[in-house]
Amino acid sequence: MFQNSLYSGDRIKDYELLIKQLSALVDGESDVIANLSNASALLNQFLDQTNWVGFYLWKDDELVLGPFQGLPACIRIAYGKGVCGTAVKEQKTQRVEDVDQFPGHIACDSASKSEIVIPVLKDSKVFGVLDIDSPILNRFDETDQTYLEKFVEELTKHI
Numbered sequence: 694m695f696q697n698s699l700y701s702g703d704r705i706k707d708y709e710l711l712i713k714q715l716s717a718l719v720d721g722e723s724d725v726i727a728n729l730s731n732a733s734a735l736l737n738q739f740l741d742q743t744n745w746v747g748f749y750l751w752k753d754d755e756l757v758l759g760p761f762q763g764l765p766a767c768i769r770i771a772y773g774k775g776v777c778g779t780a781v782k783e784q785k786t787q788r789v790e791d792v793d794q795f796p797g798h799i800a801c802d803s804a805s806k807s808e809i810v811i812p813v814l815k816d817s818k819v820f821g822v823l824d825i826d827s828p829i830l831n832r833f834d835e836t837d838q839t840y841l842e843k844f845v846e847e848l849t850k851h852i
Contacts, residue, residue: 700739708840711739712847719851728851730760736825736844737762744804745826749777751819756781759821767801775799777822780810784819788838790831802826809833811845815852 700707715735719728729748737746747761749770756770756777773782775798780787787810792798795808805826813820823845827833833841 704836705840707739708836708843711735712840712844715844715847719848722851725852726760728848732823732844732848733760733762736823740825742829742832743825743827745802745824748813748821748823750821751781756822761824763826764802767799770799776808776810777824780812780822781819784812784814786811786838786842788833792826804828806830807832809838809841811838811841813845813849813852815849820849820852 700710715732718731718735722728733747737743740746745761745763745766747763747766748759749756750759751757754772756772758766758768770777772778776787776789776792776795777799779797787808789795789798789808792800792805792808805828807827807830809825811823813822823841825833825841
């Protein structure tokens with residue numbers, strides 16, 4: 694399931710190792726862009742069957758493209774629009790099995806078939822979102838959601 698040979702293939706143990714790697718990677722670094730850049734790179738090398746991993750940051754009442762790994766992407770996303778804007782509006786993770794079935798989905802990359810978006814909240818306020826796309830239908834499951842939410846929780850300590 695995971696691209697890197699450092700991982701065992703036990704998804705839960707591997708996600709736990711990923712979170713420890715993130716913590717070590719960002720520990721002591723105060724620059725938000727550097728930490729988000731390394732977080733997206735770490736996730737990109739960890740996950741397989743994904744075609745975009747990155748962050749949108751909440752600025753002036755909209756999401757603005759932040760550090761990412763993948764093809765060029767939409768630069769701005771309005772509040773409540775698409776999967777990312779919905780995650781901000783509802784302040785909860787959006788796990789979409791088939792993006793073509795999501796009302797108002799914003800297709801930055803037509804190859805994307807499924808998506809998971811985790812809101813990044815700092816002091817109970819929206820900081821941004823972690824957005825991960827896949828060219829595979831139903832790529833993300835409950836285990837992915839649980840551990841990606843924990844990943845974001847750990848990252849939030851360093852932003």
